[in-house]
Amino acid sequence: MRERLADPQTWCLVAEVGGAVVGHIGIFPGEMSRAPTGDPGVAHLWQLFVRPAHQGVGVATALLHRGLAETAARGFERIRLFTPALQARARHFYEREGFTAPARPFDDQALGLAVVEYWRDLP
Numbered sequence: 379m380r381e382r383l384a385d386p387q388t389w390c391l392v393a394e395v396g397g398a399v400v401g402h403i404g405i406f407p408g409e410m411s412r413a414p415t416g417d418p419g420v421a422h423l424w425q426l427f428v429r430p431a432h433q434g435v436g437v438a439t440a441l442l443h444r445g446l447a448e449t450a451a452r453g454f455e456r457i458r459l460f461t462p463a464l465q466a467r468a469r470h471f472y473e474r475e476g477f478t479a480p481a482r483p484f485d486d487q488a489l490g491l492a493v494v495e496y497w498r499d500l501p
Contacts, residue, residue: 382406382424389448393428393437401428403441405449408458412488415458421449421500423459433467442475450500457500463492472496 382388387410393401408420415422423445428438449457461468463483473479477496486493 385410388424389445389452391441391444391448393432393441395432395437400432401437401441402426403445405445405457407454413460417456419453419455421452421454421457423457426459438471439475446498446500455500456497458495458497460486460493460495462489463494469494 383390383404385406388404388406390402390404392399403426404424405421406424407418408415408422409418411422411424426438426441426445428441446457459472459477461472463469469479473496475498477498479494479496481495483492483494485491
């Protein structure tokens with residue numbers, strides 16, 4: 379993780395409340411992911427997490443919108459992510475934010491669980 383965050387192609391933002399970190403987002407080129415896209419116009423949403431006490435109050439939405447704006451400003455045309463298939467709340471969040479899952483969940487051997495790949499065009 380240290381190497382990924384130190385890479386100048388990785389963009390990361392943390393959300394703070396009262397000086398405490400309550401969430402973060404990380405994005406980098408799709409070519410740097412474990413499953414390269416083959417398309418330099420695609421970014422990969424690496425992580426988006428918010429502490430449970432701060433979920434449902436707009437922190438994730440604010441982080442995502444900042445991340446999408448930064449990704450578009452860096453010249454990317456699309457963004458994709460993987461999320462656990464059984465994380466209904468996360469899946470609903472991404473779908474509400476305009477992401478679509480063109481394929482069924484699949485087993486990610488590295489993670490040891492079923493995941494869904496989501497995609498979204500950038501403005």
